[in-house]
Amino acid sequence: MSKATDNVLSIRNLSIDYATQEGSLKALRNVDLDIPKGQIVGVVGESGCGKSTLISSIIQLMANNAKTTSGTVFFEGEDLLTMSPTKLKSLRGQRMSIVFQDPMSTLNPVLTIGKQMVDIQYRDKRSKSQKRQRSADMLAQVGIPDPASRLNQYPHEFSGGMQQRISIAMALQAQPALLIADEPTTALDATLEVQIIDMLKELQSSIGCSILFISHHLGVIAELCNQVVVMYAGEIVEQGPVSRVFKSPKHPYTQKLLECDPASIAKKTRNLPTIEGEIPNLSDLPAGCIFTSRCHKKTAQCEELKPKRHAVTQGATEKHFVTCHLESL
Amino acid sequence: MSQLLEVNNLRVQFRVKSSMASWLQKSESPFIDAVRDVSFKIKEGETFTLVGESGSGKSTLANAVVGLLPTASGSINFMGDDVTQMPDKQLMAYRKQISMMWQNPTGSLSPRMQVGDAITEPYKIHNLSDRDKQQEAKRLLNLVGLSARFQDRYPHQLSGGQARRVGVARALALNPKLIVADEPTAGLDVSVQGEILNLLNRLQDDLGVSLFVITHNLNIVRHISDRTAIMYLGRFVEEGPTDDIFVNPHHPYTLALLSANPEVTNVGALERIALKGEVPSLMHRPSGCEFHTRCPFAQELCATVAPVGIDFGFEYSATCHYPR
Ligand SMILES: Nc1ncnc2c1ncn2[C@@H]1O[C@H](COP(=O)(O)OP(=O)(O)OP(=O)(O)O)[C@@H](O)[C@H]1O
Ligand SMILES: Nc1ncnc2c1ncn2[C@@H]1O[C@H](COP(=O)(O)OP(=O)(O)OP(=O)(O)O)[C@@H](O)[C@H]1O
Ligand code: SF4
Ligand SMILES: [Mg+2]
Ligand SMILES: [Mg+2]
Numbered sequence: 124m125s126k127a128t129d130n131v132l133s134i135r136n137l138s139i140d141y142a143t144q145e146g147s148l149k150a151l152r153n154v155d156l157d158i159p160k161g162q163i164v165g166v167v168g169e170s171g172c173g174k175s176t177l178i179s180s181i182i183q184l185m186a187n188n189a190k191t192t193s194g195t196v197f198f199e200g201e202d203l204l205t206m207s208p209t210k211l212k213s214l215r216g217q218r219m220s221i222v223f224q225d226p227m228s229t230l231n232p233v234l235t236i237g238k239q240m241v242d243i244q245y246r247d248k249r250s251k252s253q254k255r256q257r258s259a260d261m262l263a264q265v266g267i268p269d270p271a272s273r274l275n276q277y278p279h280e281f282s283g284g285m286q287q288r289i290s291i292a293m294a295l296q297a298q299p300a301l302l303i304a305d306e307p308t309t310a311l312d313a314t315l316e317v318q319i320i321d322m323l324k325e326l327q328s329s330i331g332c333s334i335l336f337i338s339h340h341l342g343v344i345a346e347l348c349n350q351v352v353v354m355y356a357g358e359i360v361e362q363g364p365v366s367r368v369f370k371s372p373k374h375p376y377t378q379k380l381l382e383c384d385p386a387s388i389a390k391k392t393r394n395l396p397t398i399e400g401e402i403p404n405l406s407d408l409p410a411g412c413i414f415t416s417r418c419h420k421k422t423a424q425c426e427e428l429k430p431k432r433h434a435v436t437q438g439a440t441e442k443h444f445v446t447c448h449l450e451s452l
Numbered sequence: 453m454s455q456l457l458e459v460n461n462l463r464v465q466f467r468v469k470s471s472m473a474s475w476l477q478k479s480e481s482p483f484i485d486a487v488r489d490v491s492f493k494i495k496e497g498e499t500f501t502l503v504g505e506s507g508s509g510k511s512t513l514a515n516a517v518v519g520l521l522p523t524a525s526g527s528i529n530f531m532g533d534d535v536t537q538m539p540d541k542q543l544m545a546y547r548k549q550i551s552m553m554w555q556n557p558t559g560s561l562s563p564r565m566q567v568g569d570a571i572t573e574p575y576k577i578h579n580l581s582d583r584d585k586q587q588e589a590k591r592l593l594n595l596v597g598l599s600a601r602f603q604d605r606y607p608h609q610l611s612g613g614q615a616r617r618v619g620v621a622r623a624l625a626l627n628p629k630l631i632v633a634d635e636p637t638a639g640l641d642v643s644v645q646g647e648i649l650n651l652l653n654r655l656q657d658d659l660g661v662s663l664f665v666i667t668h669n670l671n672i673v674r675h676i677s678d679r680t681a682i683m684y685l686g687r688f689v690e691e692g693p694t695d696d697i698f699v700n701p702h703h704p705y706t707l708a709l710l711s712a713n714p715e716v717t718n719v720g721a722l723e724r725i726a727l728k729g730e731v732p733s734l735m736h737r738p739s740g741c742e743f744h745t746r747c748p749f750a751q752e753l754c755a756t757v758a759p760v761g762i763d764f765g766f767e768y769s770a771t772c773h774y775p776r
């Protein structure tokens with residue numbers, strides 16, 4: 124069965140548990156998400172809300188104690204959850220590549236950068252020196268000075284931001300259909316961050332790939348992405364075009380999140396806004412809405428009944444969804 | 453406020469080639485200066501932030517300050533004693549008074565150590581066996597907004613943000629005088645980030661601890677810091693009161709950096725100053741002003757003559773021939 128072909132990735136009803144000493148921790152619950160061809164989709168949400176778990180499912184490299192309890196993940200028309208390991212392996216790094224939050228998880232500490240960059244081109248028929256040249260070019264493209272001589276160095280000899288740029292260079296070498304990036308600019312200074320954003324935009328339009336981009340930097344999401352997905356404690360609570368969601372957020376969590384952005388606070392303060400309370404225990408979920416315990420707008424029904432997903436804008440081409448009782452009227 | 457830390461003309465080097473290779477290539481030195489001629493002061497109860505290009509030597513400077521890297525020249529005075537000259541035993545006592553929060557949160561936690569043990573490890577290292585570890589672990593986790601059930605987790609069972617909070621908890625264990633925090637909020641959402649920063653501010657108000665914060669997040673610098681230094685190629689190019697720098701930056705690199713900050717509110721409204729060219733290599737430092745190869749305002753003079761620091765008063769200086 125082939126799903127809507129204009130989506131590179133189409134996730135339906137995805138739920139993932141982690142087995143822990145206190146029972147199963149429900150890290151993702153009933154997640155629906157589409158990534159249209161050629162679009163850049165951003166994901167934001169509280170630390171621990173399941174963003175990296177979502178990615179681990181898309182690339183099918185999950186923790187040993189993780190279990191998919193429901194759902195499908197269609198990539199270019201095929202379900203990744205039932206795909207053979209060999210096929211998955213050939214997809215990864217070719218049709219789909221990834222930049223992790225921690226660059227050292229992609230880089231091998233005991234091999235030189237040059238060896239690693241040449242090795243990942245093993246499918247390519249080019250000569251070794253051509254591959255080295257290509258690697259040096261990629262490094263130059265992500266702003267590493269002296270690329271040819273730095274190929275001989277080991278990962279620990281680069282700064283944190285340089286390691287991150289190297290892992291971006293390696294992910295781009297394959298020209299993938301989907302690039303997944305888990306906080307790729309966290310370790311970069313603002314000028315480089317802007318440079319990487321421009322580079323991703325350029326790549327996106329030149330090879331027409333889609334990008335799934337995770338970041339806590341709301342300004343970067345606003346600048347780079349077409350769509351944004353807001354997650355809270357394992358669920359998607361709001362999603363839609365970036366301009367619309369950031370300009371008129373509907374979910375109380377999204378509203379609070381945007382208020383907490385220190386960039387939006389003009390006056391200097393030593394007491395930054397936060398969201399009162401704690402994320403619920405994912406091993407013992409509340410009956411009603413997942414945000415109830417911290418919501419400033421909750422009503423009686425929120426405690427008892429799970430809200431459904433609603434379209435905020437009826438009939439508009441660019442859909443904006445929110446999962447909150449307040450919007451069900 | 454009295455002086456807590458005073459760094460003078462500090463230089464930190466790394467060997468990047470064998471001596472033989474550099475001898476064969478004649479002129480080339482086997483060393484790079486990751487930190488060159490850096491001087492600054494941190495007062496008691498003050499927050500000093502360091503921003504700058506990735507790879508400019510911020511973490512190297514931090515590591516040297518906490519005594520984890522040998523210095524090539526210069527001094528680091530902590531309450532009157534030079535850290536670079538301390539015998540090992542005194543260095544150990546010094547390290548008890550400063551805490552380091554590492555840039556890489558998951559990697560700096562030992563993979564086989566449970567969270568509760570990791571955050572109370574400083575007690576073990578410094579032979580403070582009289583403390584109730586269980587109780588302390590709970591107290592520290594609570595301080596950083598994690599519930600006690602995290603005690604039994606291993607690092608790989610934490611999200612990136614949770615691992616970072618564990619790092620903060622560990623740094624707080626010994627009630628330090630100075631906390632050196634390398635990217636303390638990277639990877640945290642804005643709400644948890646606010647919690648961590650409010651926590652550090654509160655500790656400062658209650659205990660008078662000084663903070664040396666390295667960050668790429670310009671939005672938080674503006675709120676938390678008293679003084680800021682901007683680093684480029686191992687040197688400070690501008691240093692002064694944070695409020696002044698944000699209102700009226702003088703060095704072109706600072707200007708470019710501040711203008712590059714993406715924000716939600718005024719998308720596209722920023723007048724961005726793009727930097728041309730590539731980041732120079734530490735092995736081949738540019739002549740004259742080391743920023744001239746990328747500076748949008750460079751003139752002829754800049755390529756040949758190195759500028760000296762210009763003092764604008766109020767402990768504010770910038771190193772540029774044509775400050776803005
Ligand atoms: N292997 C594991 N075993 C048990 N719990 C886990 C495991 N990995 C993650 N978790 C838990 O699952 C939840 C989701 O974690 P995940 O890493 O997906 O969050 P995240 O949204 O990526 O957070 P961050 O923004 O901090 O990186 C968290 O509560 C985390 O503690
Ligand atoms: N152990 C080492 N051996 C050789 N060179 C090193 C070593 N550690 C760091 N360097 C080099 O020293 C310079 C400064 O690195 P440092 O990690 O201090 O940068 P940084 O300012 O912290 O960068 P980032 O913002 O990316 O973390 C870089 O050019 C880096 O490649
Ligand atoms: S559903 Fe109810 S409780 Fe949940 S966020 Fe919306 S208003 Fe608040
Ligand atoms: Mg994550
Ligand atoms: Mg660093």
